Amino acid sequence: MNDLSNASRRRFLKAGAAVVxxxxxxxxxxxxxxxxxxxxEAAPAAPAAAPAANAFLRVGSDDSVTxxxxxxxxxxxxxxxxxxxxxxxxxxxxxxxxxxxxPAAPVYAHTVFGMQMTGGSSSTWSEFERYRQAGATARxxxxxxxxxxxxxxxxxxxxENGIVSSGSHxxxxxxxxxxxxxLPAPDKVALKEPKDWKLIGxxxxxxxxxxxxTGRATFGMDxxxxxxxxxxxxRPPVFGGTVKSxxxxxxxxxxxxxxxxxxxxxxxxxxxxxxAARQGREALSVEWDLGPNAALDTAALQAEFQRLADTPxxxxxxxxxxxxxxxxxxxxxxxxxxxxxxxxxxxxxxxATVRIGPDRCEIxxxxxxxxxxxxxxxxxxxxxxxxxxxxxxxxxxxxxxxATPTSDFVSEAVHVAKAAGQPVKTVWTREDDVRGxxxxxxxxxxxxxxxxxxxxxxxxxxxxxxxxxxxGTPMEPMMVKDGVDATSVEGVVDSPYLKGIxxxxxxxxxxxxxxxxxxxxxxxxxxxxxVMEGLVDELALAAKQDPVEYxxxxxxxxxxxxxxxxLAAEKAGWATPPPKGRARGVAVHESFxxxxxxxxxxxxxxxxxxxxxxxxxxxxxxxVNPIGIAAQxxxxxxxxxxxxxxxxxxxxxGRVQQSNFHDYVVLRLDEMPQVDVHIVPSTEKPGGxxxxxTPPVAPxxxxxxxxxxxxxxxxxxxxxx
Amino acid sequence: MKLTVxxxxxxxxxxxxxxxxxxxxxxxxxxxxxxxxxxxxCGACTVHLDGTPMxxxxxxAAAAADRSVTTIEGxxxxxxxxxxxxxxxxxxxxxxxxxSGQIMSAxxxxxxxxxxxxxxxxxALSGNLCRCGxxxxxxxxxxxxxxxxxx
Numbered sequence: 001m002n003d004l005s006n007a008s009r010r011r012f013l014k015a016g017a018a019v020v021x022x023x024x025x026x027x028x029x030x031x032x033x034x035x036x037x038x039x040x041e042a043a044p045a046a047p048a049a050a051p052a053a054n055a056f057l058r059v060g061s062d063d064s065v066t067x068x069x070x071x072x073x074x075x076x077x078x079x080x081x082x083x084x085x086x087x088x089x090x091x092x093x094x095x096x097x098x099x100x101x102x103p104a105a106p107v108y109a110h111t112v113f114g115m116q117m118t119g120g121s122s123s124t125w126s127e128f129e130r131y132r133q134a135g136a137t138a139r140x141x142x143x144x145x146x147x148x149x150x151x152x153x154x155x156x157x158x159x160e161n162g163i164v165s166s167g168s169h170x171x172x173x174x175x176x177x178x179x180x181x182x183l184p185a186p187d188k189v190a191l192k193e194p195k196d197w198k199l200i201g202x203x204x205x206x207x208x209x210x211x212x213x214t215g216r217a218t219f220g221m222d223x224x225x226x227x228x229x230x231x232x233x234x235r236p237p238v239f240g241g242t243v244k245s246x247x248x249x250x251x252x253x254x255x256x257x258x259x260x261x262x263x264x265x266x267x268x269x270x271x272x273x274x275x276a277a278r279q280g281r282e283a284l285s286v287e288w289d290l291g292p293n294a295a296l297d298t299a300a301l302q303a304e305f306q307r308l309a310d311t312p313x314x315x316x317x318x319x320x321x322x323x324x325x326x327x328x329x330x331x332x333x334x335x336x337x338x339x340x341x342x343x344x345x346x347x348x349x350x351x352a353t354v355r356i357g358p359d360r361c362e363i364x365x366x367x368x369x370x371x372x373x374x375x376x377x378x379x380x381x382x383x384x385x386x387x388x389x390x391x392x393x394x395x396x397x398x399x400x401x402x403a404t405p406t407s408d409f410v411s412e413a414v415h416v417a418k419a420a421g422q423p424v425k426t427v428w429t430r431e432d433d434v435r436g437x438x439x440x441x442x443x444x445x446x447x448x449x450x451x452x453x454x455x456x457x458x459x460x461x462x463x464x465x466x467x468x469x470x471x472g473t474p475m476e477p478m479m480v481k482d483g484v485d486a487t488s489v490e491g492v493v494d495s496p497y498l499k500g501i502x503x504x505x506x507x508x509x510x511x512x513x514x515x516x517x518x519x520x521x522x523x524x525x526x527x528x529x530x531v532m533e534g535l536v537d538e539l540a541l542a543a544k545q546d547p548v549e550y551x552x553x554x555x556x557x558x559x560x561x562x563x564x565x566x567l568a569a570e571k572a573g574w575a576t577p578p579p580k581g582r583a584r585g586v587a588v589h590e591s592f593x594x595x596x597x598x599x600x601x602x603x604x605x606x607x608x609x610x611x612x613x614x615x616x617x618x619x620x621x622x623x624v625n626p627i628g629i630a631a632q633x634x635x636x637x638x639x640x641x642x643x644x645x646x647x648x649x650x651x652x653x654g655r656v657q658q659s660n661f662h663d664y665v666v667l668r669l670d671e672m673p674q675v676d677v678h679i680v681p682s683t684e685k686p687g688g689x690x691x692x693x694t695p696p697v698a699p700x701x702x703x704x705x706x707x708x709x710x711x712x713x714x715x716x717x718x719x720x721x
Numbered sequence: 722m723k724l725t726v727x728x729x730x731x732x733x734x735x736x737x738x739x740x741x742x743x744x745x746x747x748x749x750x751x752x753x754x755x756x757x758x759x760x761x762x763c764g765a766c767t768v769h770l771d772g773t774p775m776x777x778x779x780x781x782a783a784a785a786a787d788r789s790v791t792t793i794e795g796x797x798x799x800x801x802x803x804x805x806x807x808x809x810x811x812x813x814x815x816x817x818x819x820x821s822g823q824i825m826s827a828x829x830x831x832x833x834x835x836x837x838x839x840x841x842x843x844x845a846l847s848g849n850l851c852r853c854g855x856x857x858x859x860x861x862x863x864x865x866x867x868x869x870x871x872x
Contacts, residue, residue, distance in 0.1 A: 075816030075853045205812045212817030213805045215753015215793035219818055222752035230747070255736065273747035274756070275739045347757050347765060347818040347852050396755070396818030397852045430758040627812055631858070635815060638854020661762035661850060670843035672856035 056102075056134040057086050059142070063162055063174035065090065066098040070108035070127070071118040072368050073101070074346075074395035074402070075635070076690040077628035078123045079208045082131050084625060085124075088199040089135030089192060092173070093162030099207055104370035104390035115371035119403045119519070121592035121688020124624055128686055129191075136189040138180075145179035146171055194622070194683065203627040208394070220366040220393045223353045223425060229258055231416045231426045232277040234284050235266040238654035239437055239514050240291035243267060250283035260284065261419035265408075268416045274427055293514035294654040301442065301513060301651070302338070305465040309336075309446040313463055313507030316484045317493035320503030322450075325459035329450025333538060337447070337531040339716045340648035342440040343664060344520055348396020349433045352413035355423035356381055361388045364425075365410050366395035368403035372474070376407040380414045399639070400519040404438055405473035408516075434664050435656040439649060440520030441467035443488075445531045455543025456553070457497070460504040464489055466527075467517045468510040484508055487519065491528030491591065491695065496558045497536055515651070521639055522691040525591040529695030530644075530702065530716060533587035537703040538712060547586050547703065548574055561588055563680050564597035564617040571678050572599035572615035582612065585704025587696040593687030594620035598637070600673070600700035604708060607721035609645060611673040611701055616693065618677065621684035629689050630677040636693020637675050642667030644698035646717050722786050726751065727795025737783035741775075742766045744782045745792060753793035753821045757850065764849030767822040767829075768792050774829035776848075793821035796828065804828050807866035815853035823849045827863050836867050 058066040067086050073079040083097050102108045108116045111126045139159055146164040147154040149171070157166040162173045194200075211217040236242060246267050248260035256276025261268050269280035326332065352365040354377075361381045367373050370390050378385040395402055402409075413426035428436060443466035450459035468485035470476050479486050489508055498504050520526055540550035548569045555561045565588045569575075578584050581603050588597040601613040616633045623629055646665035650657040658664040702713050711720065724731045726749060733748045740759075745751045745768070754777060757765030761776035768777045769791040770784075796802045800809065804827050814820050823846065830837055830845040837845065842863050851859070 073816075075814075077815070205809070206814065208817065209809050209812065209814055210800055212814040212820055213808045213824060214797075214800045215751075215821045217817050218752075219755075221756060222746075224750065224752065273743060275736075275743040275747070345852060347755070347763065347816065347850065349756065394818075395816060397816045399852070427756075430760075430763075631812065631815060631855075634857050635854040638856060639852065660760055661758050662760070666850060666852065667854065667856075668847045668850065669856040669859065670847040672854070672860070675857055 056131065057138055059138060059173050059177040059180070061174045061177055063093070063172050064096050064098050065092045065162070065173065066100060068100050068102040070102045070116060071123040072366065072392050072395055072398070073208060074118065074366070074368065074398035076123070076632060077206060077625065080204060080206045081124050081625050081628055082127055083207065084199045084204055085127065085131035086135035088197055089132045090139045091159040091161065094199065096162055097207065101392035104374050104388070109371065117371060117403060118368040118398070119400065121690040121692065125593060125686040125688065132191050133189065136191055137185055140186045140189050141180040141183050142173060142176045144183050145176045149179065200622070200624055201626070204625050205627065217394050219348050219396045220351045220353065220364060221348055221396065221427065223364040223393065225423070228353065228423045228425055229270050229272060229420065230274045230277050231268045231270045231420070231424045232274070232281045232429065233263065233266045233268045233412065233416065233426060233432070234281050234286050235432065235436070236288045236290070238288075238290045238294050238296070239516060240293045241288045242291060244287040244289045246287065247285040250285065251280040254280040254283055259420055261416065263412060263415035263419055265412045265415070268419065268426065270416065270420045270422070270424055277427070278429065290654060296514060296651040296654040298650040298652070302444070304511065305442070305444040308465050308509040308511060309444055309463045311509070313509045314483045315505065316464070316489040316508045317498065317504065317506040319501070322459040322461045322503040322505045325503035326448070326450040326461070328452075329459060330453040331451050331542065333449045333451070333535070333542065335447050335535065335538065335714055337445040337534060337714045339443050339527040339530065340650070341442045341515065342520055342643055342647050343434050343649060344399040344401035345434060345661070345664060345666060346395070346397025346399055346401055349430055350401070350409040350428040350436070351425060352410045353423070353425040354413045354417035356414070356417050359383070359387060361414065362391065363388065363410060363414070364391045364393055365413070366393050366398070366402055367410055368395070368398050369407065372405060373407045373410040376411045377414045380411060380418060399521040400523070401438060404518060405475060408438065430661070431659045434659050437516035438518035439515060440526060441469065441515075441517040443527045445527070447531070447535060449535065449539065451539060451543070455539060455545060457501050457539060458503065460498060460501050462492060462504070462506045463509065464492065464506065465509040465511065467513055467515065469517045469519055471510065483510070485510060487524045489528070490524040491589065492532060495532050496561055496590070497532060497554050500554060500557070521636070522591055522694040525589065525691070525695040526640070526643070529587065529589040529591070530698040533589060533696065533699030534702055534714060537585070537699070537706065541706065551586070551588060555588070560595050560619050561590065564588060564595050564619050567678050567680060568597035568599050568615050568617035571617065571676060572601070574599060583704050583708035585700045585702065585707055587699040587703060589695045591692045591695055594618060594689060594692040596633070596692050596696050598696040598700040600697065600704045602701055602704040602708060604705065604720055609701065609705060609718055609720060611641060611671070613674045613676070614697065614700065616675060616677045617680060618689070618692070619680040619682055620687040620689050620692070621682050622686045623679050623682070624686055626679055629679060632689040633677040633693040634675045636691065637697050638667050638672060640694035640697035641671070641673070641701065644701050644716055644718055645671070648717055722782060724782070724785055724790060725788070726790045727792060733782070735782045737781060739782050740778050741768070741780045741782050741785050741790070742777040745777060745790070751792050751794050755818055755821055757819065762850070763819070764826060765819050765822040767825040767849065769825060769829060772829070772832065774826055793825060796824065802828065803869035804831065804862070804866040807862040807869055811858050811862045811865060813855050813858040813862050815855055819849060819851045823851065823859055827859070827866060830863065831867055831870060835870065837863060
């Protein structure tokens with residue numbers, strides 16, 4: 001579970017004034033990141049806390065409250081949820097709350113992961129204390145300032161809607177900001193009791209809507225300033241390829257092309273605008289050394305995975321003696337499940353804008369990984385990390401792709417700007433994005449299960465074969481233990497089903513293929529939920545039991561799992577027959593601190609699977625913003641369903657076969673099911689919501705298809721014919 | 722080449738085959754219209770040409786000469802168009818990148834069909850991808866915009 005840093009260890013610092021109308025500035029540092037969520041291993045020390053304070057919120061003399069968010073808004077709604085935490089404790093006037101992305105600085109390091117980043121569905125729970133503390137600290141200072149001014153006891157002051165009052169006195173935040181700023185920050189502030197919350201738990205509309213419905217929102221792609229050029233990079237057709245030679249004459253002849261420069265990733269054509277750069281790249285002639293991966297082939301990879309699955313792997317989980325227990329089994333099930341490589345394909349193609357000066361490098365990017373981008377840019381430019389200034393823009397979708405440990409798209413843009421000697425925005429085309437690597441790895445699961453005479457599992461042997469996303473990255477020391485990448489087996493080794501089986505063994509194989517791989521929304525759970533929930537469904541049907549009843553028996557010691565399972569079943573009408581020609585399937589899966597159950601209602605026509613409805617029950621602990629949680633569940637379903645029904649990447653002769661949305665198929669509006677979201681009321685600490693909605697949908701649909709057709713589909717994307 | 726965008730005349734120096742999308746974004750500076758695929762597969766670049774929705778990423782600038790181009794920026798000065806109001810009311814957006822295109826497609830649909838059915842919406846907007854999966858709210862918001870337009 002999520003291990004929040006100890007709030008008492010935090011030091012609160014108050015920064016100097018001189019910000020927005022002499023406003024109040026609250027900043028604080030977290031001395032050390034304690035742990036990595038899930039892994040349990042000690043994380044390396046966070047970057048030293050900066051003595052210079054950066055602000056988490058500013059109170060302007062115009063009464064505005066500006067919240068600086070240390071995480072990146074990529075659609076998940078933290079532009080709204082984090083300000084809610086501050087405004088709750090501050091008793092701010094919500095209509096005066098403004099939001100900005102924080103700059104890149106150590107003070108904004110993730111409270112658990114120790115660097116500035118957005119991922120792991122962690123923004124809300126990891127900031128749940130820090131942002132409330134910031135709000136409460138600012139409130140205390142404003143109250144002190146008012147009390148001093150009026151000669152009253154601070155305890156006799158009340159705060160509501162951005163106004164401090166006591167008896168006949170009252171003052172707006174803006175009037176008190178400057179005086180508050182001159183006061184020392186209190187050592188300790190009390191946070192509200194949950195019963196006193198006014199904002200937390202209230203359905204709150206997004207604060208970024210006005211700019212996103214008018215075209216005013218600035219994404220990385222939209223950054224512009226005088227003198228900014230655009231580059232398009234020709235990259236090798238095969239991962240690991242390099243430039244042997246190139247001829248830029250024709251490219252340079254394209255009107256608008258300014259220069260053609262070589263960078264580590266390929267050849268960049270730099271031009272006045274995108275179209276000239278792209279035309280220039282078309283005209284470029286490059287001879288590639290294809291390197292060691294020119295024979296990459298999907299069928300060959302699958303055959304290799306099959307071979308590996310039958311060899312001994314590294315133990316990722318073990319209990320009892322499954323081989324011995326298997327002998328007691330009344331029946332056995334052997335099954336292979338597999339999933340393909342997948343691209344994230346966010347709507348905004350990758351891009352980054354870089355301007356390098358003698359003592360400064362400025363980067364504008366929609367990134368999830370500011371600290372790494374900063375470090376890598378510093379290495380490339382020879383500057384210090386603090387001389388690299390990152391302007392985080394809105395992200396046109398992330399899903400993990402904008403959190404690359406190699407800082408691929410940002411570092412490339414730094415190389416291009418450096419080589420061109422001018423400010424450059426490096427833009428990827430959709431084809432570049434689909435073929436640019438950093439995929440969700442393909443996985444094969446080979447599972448052998450023995451059940452007793454009641455159909456309950458008593459032995460479970462499980463081999464997982466697929467690339468590690470962490471080996472060779474800066475995260476390896478934290479999240480790879482004894483060769484086992486925790487993200488390859490999450491959702492299996494911590495499965496509540498497995499915990500209940502006395503004899504089990506999970507083995508892992510992490511072949512290296514030359515294909516760059518990465519986390520993809522819900523990471524390991526994107527395949528393990530499909531496998532575990534498919535298998536449990538198979539066991540239920542083999543035992544001639546109702547899939548919900550069967551799960552209830554296995555989950556009897558897991559009340560939160562049971563809670564969502566029962567709620568989803570009830571709301572989906574599980575006890576009543578589905579409409580004619582349709583069937584229902586269920587799945588329940590925990591990830592990122594939240595537990596989700598989904599019931600999918602499907603039909604099939606001419607071999608095409610149609611998902612009509614998904615009933616989703618979510619237990620994410622304290623529900624900070626219910627409307628945002630519902631949005632993330634809908635979003636997770638749509639993202640997971642596109643992958644369940646359509647998406648796959650294939651390799652032939654080293655080349656990615658898909659290139660754009662015509663052949664890398666994702667969900668479109670006409671296939672969007674009705675998604676009904678039900679939130680379990682909870683006082684548990686908040687869990688994540690950005691990713692957990694994705695894992696259950698593929699197995700819920702596959703299980704519904706099995707109920708409908710009798711056909712068990714064990715491969716994604718699901719194919720009936 | 723002369724272009725009229727959101728009622729304003731622009732003289733641009735663009736090769737005739739340069740897609741309208743890049744003329745709007747890189748030459749005129751209207752970045753509300755988005756690049757998503759470059760081959761009319763995602764709809765992020767949707768604009769109106771004389772009121773008809775077009776994928777500006779494959780529309781040569783020359784085809785827009787002497788015609789009236791409307792982009793998201795031209796829909797309303799302040800987000801008050803009924804479709805924008807419906808989008809805000811139903812909290813549709815997530816990352817927001819595709820939403821200019823979604824809204825332009827929805828506006829064109831409602832101009833042609835004041836009371837679209839779910840099937841009409843599916844047909845008109847399935848060319849607009851959204852990776853955040855805001856589709857359910859888009860459907861609801863189009864219905865809501867139809868109501869708001871009537872009022």
